[in-house]
Amino acid sequence: MKLFLREHIPFMCFHLIHVLLILFIVYLYMLEQSFPPTRGIFVYLTVISVVFLFLFLSFRYWQQYKAYQLLSSTLRGLDMSIQTFARSPLFLAFEKTLHDQYNFYIHEIQSLRKEMNDLSLFINQWTHQMKTPLSIIDLLLQNYDIKSQSDREFLNSMHEELERLQHGLELMLYSERIKQFSHDFHVKRLSLKTMVSDVVQHYKRAFIRNRIYPMMSIPETIFIETDQKWFQFALSQIVTNAIKYSKGKNQKIILSALQQENQVFLTVEDFGVGIPSQDISRVFEPFFTGMNGRRFAESTGMGLYLVKQIFDRLGHGITISSEEGKGTKVTITFYNVTKM
16 A cells, blocks of 8 residues: 555645646636635535545556555565566556566576586586596605605605695585585584594695694594584695694694583694784685785685585584784584583
């Protein structure tokens, strides 16, 4: 009703002016004819005009009731509005326009979805194809015969570049997989210490090469419910960041866990360059690299963004505290954990 009245306010104003003009003309005519104007005549003419206006508006509202009800409510879909408009010429034309627009946008959406699916399929296939030659290179490096110090330096350099490539491929692959997260995760009850140890073992060469010592303090009795693949990928992003921003300092990285009531807190703490205070609030934004990103050219700004997205979907919490020049502490919180 409100929408109907708002639409017809100009018409009602015009009608009011029209009635006043007629009454004024009648008044002048009666004066010219020396006929004394009486209140009854003007009341009669006014009532007649109001009644006709009311009847006209009532008919219009009845004719287009469904359309106004629909436009005043929240639409559940564009196709619903197309099927229930009133049968007036205006709304028929409006329906045709909406129908054409609806078909156009549906076609555009389907085309974009196909392009995105094709791109996602290509990225997945390409990433998996790249893993094979990288695995072969890794195997060749493992069997490389070291004869001098220069050979050792060459081998370390090759391992570092290989790990960068592998890390980049994993980042690309999981960036695509997270779009289909609901179809690609399996929650199980798993040992926290075992999963963290696997990640540390995976980056053993990086720890040695960068002269960083990992220290673990995780009770074997702590079990959590999570998806192993997604959790270990997210943890690996945190660990590689800790290594990258601590390297060359003969530092240590502490991985510890604590259970309090029904919550478990896993902490990854490094003593590297730290994060500037102005960047802390934005570290989970996509492609944000901050001040450290300018100092470390290999930063992509996607690692912590994916970590946050993964933990949100798994129902885990994550917080970061840091002091520039002193280090960074990342805390992962697991909720509703039952004690063994």
